[in-house]
């Protein structure tokens with residue numbers, strides 16, 4: 001049992017930074033749903049939306065301007081307001097004694113920062129006692145490692161090849177609006193306005209998420225490869241192709257896994273059926289498998305299409321689906337906050 005992080009209290013002062021955004025809004029919903037003990041809720045965003053209100057448990061709260069906000073007295077801050085914002089402001093909150101759970105990529109690969117998925121590596125939270133900043137992994141990485149960990153614990157994984165089918169909500173509320181607007185425009189014979197994503201997303205797929213690096217991979221692909229190895233604490237060879245698809249909520253992943261010893265589909269199905277945070281839906285005869293339409297709005301990581309890869313020894317195919325805004329971001333952050341307030 002871990003020693004407690006925050007002193008036991010009836011309720012905690014919780015700031016949600018980026019409270020007007022797609023992930024921030026879901027953080028508020030999940031804090032309410034899970035009855036997180038909140039004595040004071042402070043929504044924070046940029047000066048653009050400061051003074052507007054957000055709803056939490058049926059009450060309206062006025063949004064504070066991050067630049068002017070004094071974090072003294074905050075116990076926990078859930079940040080989802082972009083990497084630059086986190087780099088500048090998370091240390092300010094941490095120095096004021098507040099634990100920051102940061103959803104951006106700003107701190108994830110920093111060696112001194114814990115990168116946490118509660119079902120996989122909660123023990124690394126120990127690192128956060130001093131620096132008080134905890135990184136929430138990339139949405140695609142979270143659902144991948146939740147599915148891989150129970151298999152890796154049984155037989156160490158050597159290699160993972162993953163291709164993603166990612167929903168537009170992963171790029172924020174404005175990208176959700178863009179898919180809706182472009183769909184309407186095209187169905188009405190108009191041309192599609194492209195403002196947020198790098199190409200038209202309605203009736204299309206885009207093999208680019210985030211920017212390209214010199215080696216031809218995108219940053220999203222690099223994040224998945226690096227973060228998976230850090231969270232799994234293993235020298236696993238990981239390669240990724242990340243693709244945006246015209247789905248509002250729910251990322252899907254085709255995952256090919258090679259193990260260092262014998263593993264087959266039946267055993268993997270059993271291990272995943274018993275795993276924390278995983279739901280197996282895998283019935284080819286009944287044509288039943290996970291899809292974003294069923295995963296959206298739910299908490300688990302859904303796994304199906306589990307089958308032996310006959311082209312390679314000790315290798316399997318998996319199909320992994322989760323709500324990218326919930327388990328991929330807001331829920332994972334709230335689960336981390338729940339560990340921070342846990343008392344024996």
Ligand code: A2P
Pocket residue numbers: 017018019020021022023024044045046047048049050066080081082085171172173174
């Ligand atoms: P704002 O509403 O003031 O723009 P999304 O990921 O859905 O695009 O949401 C991004 C969230 O991050 C919003 O709540 C947005 O607030 C917030 N945000 C973006 N930039 C900043 C910033 N510089 N300072 C504070 N909050 C920011």
